[in-house]
Amino acid sequence: MRGFLACAMLAAMTSAAMTSTATAQVSDDAVRIGVLTDLSSWGRDNSGPGSVEAAKMAVEEFGPTVLGKPIEIISADHQMKTDVGVQIVRGWFDNGKVDAVVDIPNSGIAIAVHNMVRERGKIALLSGPGASSLTDELCSPNTVHFTYDTYALSKVTASAVIKEGGKSWYFITADYAFGQQLEKDATRFINEMGGKVLGGVKHPTNTADFSSFALQAQSSKSDVVAFANAGQDTDNAIKQSGEFGLVQGGQKLVGKEPWDYLEIIKTVKGEDAFRPVSESKCPLLKK
Template identity: 60%
Template sequence: MGKKMKQLALAGSMMLCMSAQAQVSDDIVKIGVLTDMAGVTADVTGKGSVVAAQMAVQEFGQTVLGKPIEIVSADHQHKTDLGASIARQWYDTGKVDAIVDIPNSSIALAVQRIAKQSKKIVMFSGAGTTALTNDQCSPYGFHWTYDTYALAHGTASAVVQNGGKDWFIIASDYAFGAQLAKDTTQVVTAGGGKILGTVRHPLNLSDFASFLLQAQTSGAQVVGIANAGNDTITAIKQAGEFGITQSGQSLAAMILMIDDVHSLGLDVAQGTYLTTASYWDMDDKTREWSNKFMQQTGKMPSMLQAGVYGSVLHYLKAIKAAGSDDADQVAAAMRTLPINDVFTHGAKIREDGRVLRDMYLARVKSPAESKYPWDYFTIVQKIPPEQTTMPLSQSTCPMVPAASK
């Protein structure tokens, strides 16, 4: 190639680079972690979710299309109006391109509506309601880590198959708990079991005595705990004080994470089955990433924090592939690219925004089985997405083609 041709090629390359850079709005890609910093789910999201997002940015290389990436964060305090206000301000004037995490289904649904109106990306790791990918789905919304359908079809199915047919459910009284109780009920009855009663409690409850008494007097074989975070920990601890398991009933925590087990201790939590999207001790890569996370947080990552990391990394890959941070182009690229990160391999995004991923049925180890710090889970089996994802034939999402229903 002659000198002139080389100059032309170089000039063309520079123009392409400049064109790509010009496609980043405000000359920055800004991602907001909307989370719970001090409430009932702070241990499994909160500051750890912010660290996870930052680790994704570091892994990606700190810039995308030649522009810097910034992580901002805020505490929604489990107040729907506050969470919605933060999201609107971020999207409208804060130059935030995408919001992630959002533990609390009621807040997540509110943010989904705002993101759709604003034509901005939102990726849910902390929220669990299936409404996010059903009647309230959005072309800009992605349900990343889990939903109540996945938890119910993992944990409840396993308990029913092992003979736990009669259930009493204690659920938190907001969108997540209501949906989790509903999904659990469907799984139990489909497996030939019965629900003898369901009660709902307010968020962040300190005294479960009246609810546990109802569960105890129901005579149910299984007491299903359909709440999250500190509520789960408190309910299980007080169930022990009430002698629930000593009297022959079993506990089934519909969502139980590694931080919850750490707080409870293996003596209390041992033998409990749970469904998880990830575990820090799966292989060398998950251990390496998790040990870096622990250096910054003092603990191992929950599946929700691992999901924040994965969602941010995939979003940045999509911007690079699209050559723009335009939400429509990025959303299309996110649906096209396979999802691969330390914890997730070959997952994909469905028409309704649901991430199709492998889940894992795990059992909490006994103190004797645990050999080193945070060695809490035995992975019983991998569960393919076909078993833990609501079929499109049941979908109420307007984006799902009629032929798929």
């Protein structure tokens, strides 16, 4: 909790330091942090009210002021819609005097906000999205992306599962930025580690019925069925795949929430899980 807010405070102070005086960059009478999250759609259970409450708890733990000004937490529901998220953040910057935007589950929305933040000279602290492009080719000095990304999730998961005998894979993938990036990164590591992707199918976000996708995965006869999705989509997909007997038939189900990360990180050292500088496409890095 303290680390979360400390990062926000550092961002605010960094933003302030871009001008000759701290007060020139911080909003008029308070340091305002906007929690942009999902309060009503398929990602609500994994962020949403929990993210808002965590930010408030962090303020209580950190202390009520920074830069001599009170800290305020505000929040809004992006409904898992990019246009809604962008409109909210634009309003925050134009009229709400918000200094930093945090959380942002949904990589598509996060990428759009990330671009706006850079244009406006603001700060984004991303704990919700997972697309590794945010810290690779799209990297920005205005964005901090932490908690996890698709590169690390894919590397440690593929390593652990393949070592356990899961050589052939089939993907059920959410058709948006996060799902596409997770499947792409995972496919790379599966191939590098001697595995093989037999195929896959894409589904729209907020899908209730995964029966046809589960049956396609079952007919592939793959060792592993990987769910490159999130939130209620992952919950529904795994539950329905279980009901169709995939596990009983010998297939291993692997889903992001995160991808059994706390257990499989034992397979790959933390410092080896993330993208090395030598491989990065970030133009900010000196190689």
